[in-house]
Amino acid sequence: MTDRSSDSPKFETMAVTHAEQPPHHERAGDVTMPIHLASTYEAGGIDPDVGLEDLDPDENQYLYSRLANPTRHALEQRIAALEGGDYGMAFASGTSAIVATITASVTPGDHVVAFDDLYGGTKTMLKDLFRERLDVAVDFVDARDTDAVSDAVRDETALIWMETPTNPLLRLCDIEAIASVAESVDATLGVDNTFLSPYFQHPLELGADVVVHSTTKYLNGHSDSIGGAVVTDDADLADEIGFLQQVGMGNMLAPFDAFLTLRGLKTLPLRMRQHESNAAEIAAYLDEHEKVSTVYYPGLESHPQYDLAQRQMEGAGGVLSFELDGDLPDVERFVAELNEFPLAVSLGGVESLIEHPASMTHAPLTPEERAEIGISDSLLRVSVGVEHPKDLIADLESAFDAIE
Ligand SMILES: Cc1ncc(COP(=O)(O)O)c(C=O)c1O
The missing domain is CATH 3.90.1150.10 (Aspartate Aminotransferase, domain 1)
Structure with a gap:
């Protein structure tokens, strides 16, 4: 988890500068991250001992833009830092960030407990995709009452899915209390933090395992890009979600949208x-x-x-x-x-x-x-x-x- 203590850079500073220095800084001296449009990168030589997993974007090592792209990578790092998490992934929409996170958290036969007052698209996804087609049981409860959540969980509960405040009735759930319920059944707690942004709420610090955003909303902030993001501290979950982003679904944010969102984040x-x-x-x-x-x-x-x-x-x-x-x-x-x-x-x-x-x-x-x-x-x-x-x-x- 990123340190938000007094001697680490403050939110306002990270929003402007975190991961902004482009990897090619030394070549052109850019002070802002360029839009890296290339779909593929020069490999530099054949080395049978180097696998995909050995390529490190932090070391400026790229192979193919679906897997990792410098502009997207900068955005992923900055959103993770602002949310206070270790791993960030940027998707083509908030919806795809949510579907990847839920898919990574459940398998057929599992059970999900979700807030009954969710963004309509998320609720429809849980009902029509996960419940109807993927054999995942889903119960919607009024999570303003933490007891309703603890009454609904059972041994097969793999995921608790919350939004707070909710869309459109601005209802809240107690993230810290629900994190204890999730822990008691070893379930993942996912929180959609779109309505407040990390400027006003830090679900990971309150015990959530994974946070999602529709970056379309406050993170980009100018109504000119559709995107989504996931942040987690859980390395295994990050691996699963990263697999879906890059390989399982091939669903990632395009460089131009990553640039717009990086720019939006500064303010x-x-x-x-x-x-x-x-x-x-x-x-x-x-x-x-x-x-x-x-x-x-x-x-x-x-x-x-x-x-x-x-x-x-x-x-x-x-x-x-x-x-x-x-x-x-x-x-x-x-x-x-x-x-x-x-x-x-x-x-x-x-x-x-x-x-x-x-x-x-x-x-x-x-x-x-x-x-x-x-x-x-x-x-x-x-x-x-x-x-x-x-x-x-x-x-x-x-x-x-x-x-x-
Ligand atoms: C709270 C919330 N989560 C997720 C979404 C879906 O995001 P997107 O439209 O970027 O797919 C929305 C869209 O309105 C939303 O309000």
Whole structure:
């Protein structure tokens, strides 16, 4: 695990410089990592005693870009350092990072316990791929209650899969307590840390075995790249996931996207601070508004898990959701009136976005499943950007006025 103690480089420094010095630094003097587009590398000679496993990207040894690529390697090292883990792997999407991690953790006949309020795509993957096709039993539980997780685990439980805060209801689970449950049955604990980024939460330090990200969101931060990442301290798990990334699935982040994400990471701390302070202002504004019945934001004292948020997270992040006090046509009119919040899925970019989970991100769930979790037709999710908060609030205000 990377040392985050006082005398090692701070997060802000690692976000800018960790692994940035290009391997060919001495040749051209680049101060930023170039985009290495070559698909293959000169071998330098035939040596029957050197196998693939002997090639070390840290020593600038590359063979073929699917296996390892200098730009991707720099990103993998930096994300691992920021998460405080030893091994990092970058994938073509958050979804492929998740599918590789779950595949590496289970075999047919195993059992998975997962949070019932997960990103819709992850939930569909667990049901339609792992449960239906790969003979992996999956139970979804309300993991806000750690007892529900410990009641659900059994001898065959190989994986506990959590997201905290969840998408879209910003529910939390206690990572440290659930890590003890996982340990008691020798299961892997995986945590999707997309919503907070390593700037605000360190699941590995809290006992998780593996962390995943949709780098599409805050890590890249500019809504112009799809990617994913996995970080772990477990060498065996890293081997399995690395095998899937490079050979089993051949599913890795392309050099240009690795470059964009490396560049985005440099401003992660600055962006996260602004996302959070804007989101806190907007949450407080919405909380007081007569046309809003509920606000879901873990930075609000009224959030039912506010104490856990204070203990486990170093910030509340930039995503919130709220229930408009109205029906679906009101929601449609409200969204159409907004100028600063394009109606779009995804989150974590510098620009604010709004989306309607029932018809967009969580449309793959049945209406009964949505009702069971609490995703109503009047729920809207906001990814608060880094614009001036006064402009964002003025825009919301005029949309509320227009639907009066
Ligand atoms: C929490 C979370 N995890 C994973 C994903 C999937 O990531 P990607 O779209 O990069 O495949 C998303 C996408 O919205 C997400 O919100």
